[in-house]
Amino acid sequence: MVHVTLEIPDDLATRLGLSGEQIGKELRLAAAFSLCGQAQLSSLEAARLAGVSYREFLEAAARARVELFSASLEELKQELARPVPSGVDLEAIKRELGSGAASR
Numbered sequence: 001m002v003h004v005t006l007e008i009p010d011d012l013a014t015r016l017g018l019s020g021e022q023i024g025k026e027l028r029l030a031a032a033f034s035l036c037g038q039a040q041l042s043s044l045e046a047a048r049l050a051g052v053s054y055r056e057f058l059e060a061a062a063r064a065r066v067e068l069f070s071a072s073l074e075e076l077k078q079e080l081a082r083p084v085p086s087g088v089d090l091e092a093i094k095r096e097l098g099s100g101a102a103s104r
Contacts (some may be wrong), residue, residue, distance in 0.1 A: 006024075008020075008023055021090060025050075025051070025082065028049060028050050028051055029050045029052070029057075029060060030048035031049065031050075032046035032047065032049040032057065033046070033061060033066045033068070035065065036048065036061075037066065037068055037070065038070045043058065043068055043069075044088065044093075046068075052091055053094050053096060054085065054096060054097075055097055055099075
């Protein structure tokens with residue numbers, strides 16, 4: 001695993017009103033939003049980068065009003081027609097998404 005260290009100026013950390021750990025989480029999430037929005041990472045990969053579940057990632061993006069998918073209908077159809085990458089557990093994703101809907 002790669003470890004990255006960031007130095008945040010004290011005045012900005014104070015302005016954000018977050019602990020160092022919270023700032024790290026927020027920056028990981030922001031990076032994941034950005035890379036997903038630029039199509040450099042899939043939404044599933046971006047969730048992994050952010051260190052949250054897929055459902056949590058999508059919910060955070062919705063709360064932040066972040067556009068993750070800037071694609072036309074035709075592009076979405078092509079994406080859905082592609083084979084699922086190996087190692088992706090679709091049933092686990094369905095269960096996770098289903099559990100989120102049931103808890104609302």
